[in-house]
Amino acid sequence: MKLASWVADVSVRRRKLVVGVTLLLTLAVGLLAALPSIWPDSFPALHGVKVDTDPENMLSADEPSRVFHDEVRQRFQLNDIVVVGVVDDSNAEGVFHPDALAHVHDLAEFAKTLRWKDKNGEDAGVVEVDVLAPSTVDDISQGGLGSVRFEWLMPVPPKTAEEAIAVRERAQRIPFLNGTLVSEDGRALALYLPLTAKDLSYRVGAALKERIATYGGTEQYHITGLPIAEDTFGVEMFIQMAISAPIAMVVIFLLMLWFFRRMALVAGPMIIAMISVILTMGALIATGNPVHIMSSMIPIFIMPIAVLDSVHVLSEFFDRYRETGDRTATIRTVMDELFAPMLYTSLTSAAGFLSLALTPIPPVRVFGIFVAMGIIVAWLLTILFIPAYVAFLPEKTFEDFGASHAEGEASALSRALRRMAPRVNGASKPILALSLVLLAVAGWGISRIVINDNPVKWFSPDHEIRVADDVLNSHFGGTYMAYLALDAPKTTWDPAAFVASVSARLLDKKTSLDAEGLPEITSAFTAAENELRPMAEAATDATGALASLEKLASDRADAADSDDVAESWDEVRSVLSAERQSSDVFKDPEVLRWMSRLQAHFVESGKVGKSSSLADIVKTVHRELFLGEDDQYRIPDTSAAVAQCLLTYQSSHRPDDLWHFVTPDFREASLWLQLTSGDNRDMVAVHEALDEFMDEEPPPGGLEPHWFGLTHINVVWQDKMVAGMLKSLGGAFVVVLLLMVVLFRSLAWGLLAMVPLTLTIALVYGAVGLMGKPYDMPVAVLSSLALGLAIDFAIHFLARARREVERQGSWAAALPVMFDEPARAISRNAIVIAVGFLPLLFAPLVPYQTVGVLLAAILGISGVATLLLLPALLGTFERVLFRSRAAR
Incomplete structure (x- = not known):
């Protein structure tokens, strides 16, 4: 007995056990996830539902750009x-x-x-x-x-x-x-x-x-x-999932009921889809994984795949039942016929999603792994639960059941497919030529794809957040914040260089004071020089050395026995203050002027509506210090004047606002940018504007720029996602090809099976490029779904084609048979899934609309490609593909 027949036989004979175990396992996993979510205090050792709607978590916690983003935000107290x-x-x-x-x-x-x-x-x-x-x-x-x-x-x-x-x-x-x-x-x-x-x-x-x-x-x-x-997207995402998924399942149920005419029988695939989702999401929650934006869409991805195999089984069962009138014998025959194709379609779909484990985005990896697990669960339920379920149904369910193959009683779909067979056979060359033209057009469309994302555009245009975004960004400098950190080069502590610098300043000061004949000045400066080296050698940095020297000067001034001595030590303190300010990079007028020119360059780029920095504070205060004259809105000429402006600002009601723009040691500054668009490509253009400016005008003092902020973080994770998706898609394509070669035991047949898949992916993503739809997160992730679903029909068609050629003796004789039951099963599947998920088009969230459109496109294109392109290729290359048959 073949494995498939044996599994079906066991499922039928042990139907109570199979159904009972399935329901108990589903209940157990569901409770394992639900109970700690409802009563967390009663189940402290178990994981409950944890919701994570933060796109920042698309990056791993130790990702350098994210670590820097968090550190700098804390340093500048930005929220x-x-x-x-x-x-x-x-x-x-x-x-x-x-x-x-x-x-x-x-x-x-x-x-x-x-x-x-x-x-x-x-x-x-x-x-x-x-x-x-x-x-x-x-x-x-x-x-x-x-x-x-x-x-x-x-x-x-x-x-x-x-x-x-x-x-x-x-x-x-x-x-x-x-x-x-x-x-x-x-x-x-x-x-x-x-x-x-x-x-x-x-x-x-x-x-x-x-x-x-x-x-x-x-x-x-x-x-x-x-x-x-x-x-908001995180909140509405769950609401939408609770609405869209059931609506899609109702539509699928009604379509299947229309095709197979028995509510009790059609309920089987619905049960499989529901159980697959419960087991997968339950396992996700029970293992402590949060429900992220990505993982919230797991049910939408599992349901069509879970239903696909069941529709193939029901379609074959429906078409064969009247031959025997025996449901158990029919289900054994059906499972024997479909076991291998269903196994390989499930493996290829799982491989498509497992490939996401290669991406550097943690939520995408979790999404891919658990969808792959759900696919395998759905396959196991199909081969075990469906035979048991069929055997469980009462006899009266099958009264007057099954398709009639008489010409006058055949369905409209059957008649249309039968008429298609000779036409496809006679139009092989035009079909192949048209496919090549479409492939060329798709290639051009793919070259026009723009990689871009914007969380605000995940909402439909009439959503209140999109409306608010449009209104405010038309009035203001921008509601999308990006930040540029400017850091002074890190220096190592060099006591000798410090001593030389301070000594030179003391000498310049003495010279400017014309200290000869002023013994108090000479004495104070000589004493400071004598203490300079030992204090520098005892310190660990310039700040510590200066603090020690300033304390010495203060103590000597306080202990002075005359005003001249006290004033002499005050002159020493002025030298030390000048030395301290020399390390305050962002009090340097030249540095602040460079920042102002950089801000102007950003605004001129057209992507930045408004920019703010420490330079703006200094210029504003300087203007008001000079009676509010507009021509005094400028950076003052000396560091001391800059320091005076900053000291004046700290008399305001909000003095701590200063530390949002500069650190207290004045060696790091943040420049704020307001963008009128949250599109990643606009943020990339701002990155390029910085590079352009720094090439033309390098920063003074070796300042180092580093980006941070949510708008920048979105660019980082999208770049990683796109690179990761391309890598995973390429790897999965190779894995699927190898699986096809193993399944058909032929490289030629393996390559043939990849043709509808290749054409489907090319046409879908070519259309994305031609329509100007950005390549965003939903579009990228759906490439894995395309890989799994588009190969499904090809596997079923080619597996049956090889069998029918063996039975009929030639491809010409097998062609009418292929456009009977096999073509009906493929057509029913394409219609059920494509139409079933079209209600997602009415969702208020754009990612759900994208899933609905692309699911329909993937199923529709792959179904048509399978029924037109594969027969054309089989007819054209019959001698090569059926060489062993011809030899026999």
Whole structure:
């Protein structure tokens, strides 16, 4: 007895055991995942559902760019930001009227209160001290020559229209606020709410919406930003999964019911799909893996594959049943016929997804491994559960069951396929020629593919987040934040060089003071020089050595017995202060001017709407120190003047804002960029703009630039994903080819089986390029699904073709048989899966729409290619492909 017949026979005879074990295993795995999720305290040793919607986790925790991103954000105390934009198109002054600004003031005060306890019992939510709103920022203005006044921009809501307009005018005079807090057209404003953790953004957004709903004004509020887009997608993703997957299954069920006419029988494949999903997702959760954006789509990928084999079985069973009228005998025959093709189609599909384990993206690896596991589970259930299930059904289920093959009673599909056979046979050369033309066009389309992604575009165009994104980025400098860290070169501690530098400064100072005839000066400077070397040798860095020397100078000045001696030691301290400032790279006027020119270059590139840095703070304060004269909006000429500007700024209400732009040792600075687009290709263009500028104008002092921020991180993981996908796709293609060679025991037949697959992938991705659809995460991942599904029909067709040629004696005689039951099974499968997943087109999330379109395209193209191209190739190369038969 063949293995397939034996397995079917055991499943039929032990049907109660097979069904019972299957249901018990499903229940056990389901409970293992569900119980610790519902009652975590009662099952502390088990893993419950953990949701991870952070695209940052597409990179491994030890990925250098991610480690640097986290370290630098902490160093500059930068947080992810939710942006709230306010516009009012019904008012001539936009939002700058008393009613709207009263609501804005209230919303800012309310946002400060959005704090909760996290799982560790610590406060989490909006970072109150860093909120940017009209009521929380300073109006920087001149207070007389050499003086700057810092006052809250809008401490209370304005009472009159004039006061409201004054708020706008004062804000627009401050470069940091113009285009950021207030739109350059003067009609809109934005609030920036930094968060302790980005996964709170959806919760913060929901609370803000509740508050906004109480206002009833004419202004409109838009909430956006990468953090809230990513967090919102995570929430809606699960809602959509709960809606789309059942709808798809209902459509598939109805289509199968239309084809096979028995609800009880059609329920079998549905049960297999459901059990496959439960076992796979249960195993994912029970092993401690979080449900990520990728893994949330596992059910959508497993269901069509789980149904495919079952449809082949039911189709064959439906067509053969009337020959015997015996369901157990028929199911044994069917399983014997389909066992090998189903095994190899499952192996090739699993190989396609296992290839994702080669990618450097952890969630993609998990996704690939568990989908592959689900495919194998679905195959095992098909060969074990379906025969047992069929045997379990009552006899009356099969009354008047099965297809009639009489010409007058055949279905429309059967009649159409029978008429197709001679036409395909007579049009082999035109079919092959058309295929080559399509392949050439597809190649051109593939060359036009643009690699790009943007989490905000994962939503449909009419989604509130997309609308908010469009509105705010048309008014402001941009809601997508990218950051450039500029680091001074790291230096090793050299006591001798330090001593030489300070000695030279002491000598210059003595010379400038004309110290001859001033014994106190000579004595103080000589004493400092005598202490210089031992203190330098005892220190571990310049900071420590200077601290020791400054303490010596202070002690000697305090202990001085005359004003002349004290003043002499004050001169020594001025030398030491100058030495300290020499290491403060970002107090150097030339460095700050270079940063300003870099900022201007970024804006001129067209991808950056607004840029902010330490240079802007210095220029703004310098202007106000000189009576607010516009021509004084510049970098001062000396480091001491820069230091004076920074010291003045630290008298503001928000002095710690300075440390968002520079570290306290003034050796590292961050440059903020606001992009009006979150497209990865736009961020790449900004990268290129930096490289271009640095080639033309190298940074002074050997400054080293390093990118960080969410917009940059998205580029990093996408680059890794694309490279990883290409590598995994190439590896899986080779594995599938080897499997085909083993299955058919022939290199020629193995290559033949790859033809529909190759054409399908080429046409699908060629169409992606021709339509201008970006090559993003869903499109990349679907390449693995294409690999598995597109080979399915070819395996079934070629396996049956070889058998039928053996039975009929020639390909010409076998062709009409192939366009009977085998072609019907392939057509039914293509229709069921392609049409079944079309409801995904109506999902509000673009990745689900993409899956629906590409699933339909993959099944449709591979089905047509199998039924047209393979017969044409078999007819054209019959002598080569059936050489052993001809010899016999």
